Amino acid sequence: MILLEKFLNSKPLYYDVIDLSRMPKAYEYIKPHIKLGKVIHxxxxxxxxxxxxILSSLLLSKGVSVGHYTSPHILKFNERIWINGRDIDDERLEQAHKRVFSLLPENVANSLSYFEYTTLLALAxxxxxDYIVxxxxxxxxxxATNVVEKDLSIIVPIGKDHQQFLGDSLEEIAATKLRSIDKKALLSPNQPEIVLEVAKHIATEKxxxxxxTQEILNSNERDEIYKNLATNGWADYLKDNALTAVAAMKLLGFDDFGTLPERVELRGRFEKIATNVILDVGHNELAASAIVKALKGKKVVLVYNTLEDKDAKTILSILSPVIKRVEIIPIQTQRQMAIDRLKSIVEELNIPYCDFKSINEEEEFLVFGSFYTAEAFLKMI
Incomplete structure (x- = not known):
């Protein structure tokens, strides 16, 4: 068996066309051998x-064991698999790889994409x-995650992204995402009206x-949550996400929702990594709007780069009221937007720009654009 790092490095991260039958077939080999707890998708x-x-931390505070699978990672693969408050260690990761590899025919294991194999690895x-988030x-x-039977689906705000796979309109994208629901779904606040309409239609159909969320929690509960979070420096969108997590706890049968974490132990979510530097892995229009709201009119230097399939012009237009200038940082991926194209967009928007060199203590900085941007920045500093 090839060691996990070498095995994953042999797999492409992205595909232009995805074989939709591949992951369900692979999961059938795994399913009889792995017993899973309650799954929240x-x-x-x-x-x-x-x-x-936030939900995983709340569950952990109630004394149950919980695993959280997230992606992508910023600096180390282990960030994707969080168990009872810690990223998985290398030894346990290798054990999971050995288990999955032993259950799959070799040709099936080799055929799976990076994300598909990683999903099976997390399940092992x-x-x-007791709970899997x-x-x-x-x-x-x-x-790939949809092969597992879910006890609860949580639908966070849906916007336009990955149109080449999900559909051109917000209605199409919402339908593709919402058809993943098995039994019941919790919708977060701030959903576009069309998403609510599609959700009701598919709920009736399925x-x-x-x-x-705003119906599960009464006004007193919402006020108490906001009061608890008033001093921790969270952006408003993180507070809304906390409301959703608490509502999920109630739907899972916990009358007392547990202890809210003082901060989100997850890199790059409006994270203050220095007194004058905020790191956020957002990369689309929804994220840009949330950042503008969170900055509350404060002007920042934007350290930026993005991928070729992103609408950089719209994203930068949304951010422009809070940008002093853009500093472009190089990122390491074949999917990055051509630098000349990115510079022409910034010029068209009349935003001053230069190449990123370093942080100075005289100005406020926002690092934003993608996980690759966050990774490049953290490695440079």
């Missing part, structure tokens, strides 16, 4: 990681957990129940 465009980590690592990748109905 997170689907949507923005907020899966932070909502999942989570076998002893499972974050979808870019999709819903056809996502026979599942839908709940709204």
């Amino acid at each position: 997170l689907v949507g465009t923005n907020g899966k990681g932070s909502t999942g980590r 690592a989570f076998e002893r957990c 499972l974050e979808a990748g870019l999709g819903g109905e056809f996502d 026979g599942y129940e839908i709940y709204l």
Whole structure:
């Protein structure tokens, strides 16, 4: 058997066309041999990681064992698999790889994509957990994580992203994501009206129940949660994600929702990594709007780069009221936007720009654009 790191490095991270039959067939080999706890599935465009980590922390505070699967990672693969408050260690990761590899025919293991194999790896690592918080990748109905039977689906805000796989309109994207629901679903606040309409239609069609966060929690409970979070420096979107996590605890049968964490132990979610530097892995229009709201009019230097399939012009237009200038940082991926194209977009928007060199203590900085941007920045500093 090839060691995990070498095995994963042999797999491409992205595909232009995805074989939708591959993951369900592979899971059939694994399913009889791995007993899973209750699964909470997170689907949507923005907020899966932070909502999942807050929920996982709440569950852990109630004395149950919990695993959280998130993606992608920033610096180390182990960040993707969190068990009872810690990233998985190398030894346990290798044990999970050995287990999965032994259960799959070699040709099947070799055929799986990076994300597909990683999902099976996480399920093997989570076998002893009472609860599994499972974050979808870019999709819903056809996502690798959707092979598992879910006890609860959480739908975080849905917006336009990954249109080449999910559909051109918000209605199409919402339908693709919402068809992943098995039994019941909790919708977070701030959903576009069309998402609510699609959710009600598919719920009737498939026979599942839908709940709204703002209806699960009464006004006193919402006020108490916001009061608890008033001093921890969270952006408003993280507070909304905390509301969703608490509502999920109630749907899971916990009358006392547990202890909210003082901060989200997850890199790059409006994270203050220095007195004058905020790191956020957001990469689309929804995330840009949330950042503008969170900055509350403060002007920042934007350390930025992005991928070729992102609408950089719209994203930067949204951010422009809070940008003093853009500093472009190089990132390491074949999917990056051509630098000349990115510079022409910034010029068209009349935003001053230069290459990123270093942080100075005289100005406030926001690092934003993608996980690759966050990784490049952290490695440079």
